[in-house]
Amino acid sequence: xxxxxxxxxxxxxxxxxxxxxxxxxxxxxxxxxxxxxxxxxxxxxxxxxxxxxxxxxxxxxxxxxxxxxxxxxxxxxxxxxxxxxxxxxxxxxxxxxxxxxxxxxxxxxxxxxxxxxxxxxxxxxxxxxxxxxxxxxxxxxxxxxxxxxxxxxxxxxxxxxxxxxxxxxxxxxxxxxxxxxxxxxxxxxxxxxxxxxxxxxxxxxxxxxxxxxxxxxx
Numbered sequence: 615x616x617x618x619x620x621x622x623x624x625x626x627x628x629x630x631x632x633x634x635x636x637x638x639x640x641x642x643x644x645x646x647x648x649x650x651x652x653x654x655x656x657x658x659x660x661x662x663x664x665x666x667x668x669x670x671x672x673x674x675x676x677x678x679x680x681x682x683x684x685x686x687x688x689x690x691x692x693x694x695x696x697x698x699x700x701x702x703x704x705x706x707x708x709x710x711x712x713x714x715x716x717x718x719x720x721x722x723x724x725x726x727x728x729x730x731x732x733x734x735x736x737x738x739x740x741x742x743x744x745x746x747x748x749x750x751x752x753x754x755x756x757x758x759x760x761x762x763x764x765x766x767x768x769x770x771x772x773x774x775x776x777x778x779x780x781x782x783x784x785x786x787x788x789x790x791x792x793x794x795x796x797x798x799x800x801x802x803x804x805x806x807x808x809x810x811x812x813x814x815x816x817x818x819x820x821x822x823x824x825x826x827x828x829x830x831x832x
Contacts, residue, residue, distance in 0.1 A: 634672040636662040641683045645734050646726025653680075677740035680730075684741055687727050688748050691720040692755075699759070706763045706816065711809040718789065718805055732790050753782040764820040773826070777819040781812060 624632075640661035644653040655676055659669050673679045695716045702712035721728045731748075735741040757778035785808060791797050792804055799807070 630671065633662075633664055633668050636664060637669060637672060637679060638683055638686060641679045642686075642726055642730065645680060645683060646724075646729045649729070649734055650737055677738070680734075680738060681740050681744050683730055684735065684744050684748075687721075687731055688744075688751075691717065692751075694720050695755075707809070707813050709759070709763075710812045710816070711805065714785065714809050714812065715805045717785065718801065721789065722793065722801075728789075728793055732786075732793065749782055749786060750779075752786075753778040756781055760816055760819070764816070764823075773819055773823050777815060781815060785812070 637658060640658045641653070643661055644657055648657075653676065655666055655669055658676070658679065659666055669679075673682065695713050698712040698716040699709045702709045721731055730741075731745070735745040753775070757774050760774050760778060788797070788804075788808060792799065797804070
């Protein structure tokens with residue numbers, strides 16, 4: 615009965631969710647600033663102002679929290695990218711630029727988010743697996759958009775998937791290099807050059823697909 619009781623107009627489920635949100639905010643702060651060396655269940659609870667009992671109410675362990683933080687960033691970024699593409703002009707180039715600009719901003723405006731997704735994801739097995747899944751999901755989105763934009767024939771399915779994986783991985787690695795200072799470019803230069811190269815690659819793949827389809831019909 616106590617588990618479902620309402621206090622101050624707030625239900626038990628709402629209180630659990632509010633505590634979970636506080637822990638995730640604390641996880642983002644610690645992983646995104648101190649890294650794994652400065653992140654522990656005790657540190658997260660201290661940052662969130664909660665006791666370990668409430669931590670284990672929402673998360674099995676620290677890895678589960680880290681994955682939840684990663685997923686939260688990924689879901690928000692994906693939603694923002696899809697919205698930007700919907701709002702852009704219908705031309706593939708405009709949509710590509712909108713998607714890339716949003717991707718860059720979503721993962722760099724808050725340096726903690728970039729650190730969780732890129733730097734810390736490489737040093738933790740659970741996050742590394744999640745990062746791989748996120749990259750595959752991103753490649754799938756690019757492939758679906760490419761098929762819709764260029765009307766890729768069935769014979770080009772493998773080529774579309776290869777191109778999408780190449781673009782997804784390339785954009786992510788490019789952003790890591792830019793954040794590390796290995797690429798000397800402004801935000802706008804990065805976005806413009808990346809969008810241009812994205813389109814050259816996509817259109818080149820579309821041309822190869824059409825060529826192959828035509829050759830098979832001969």
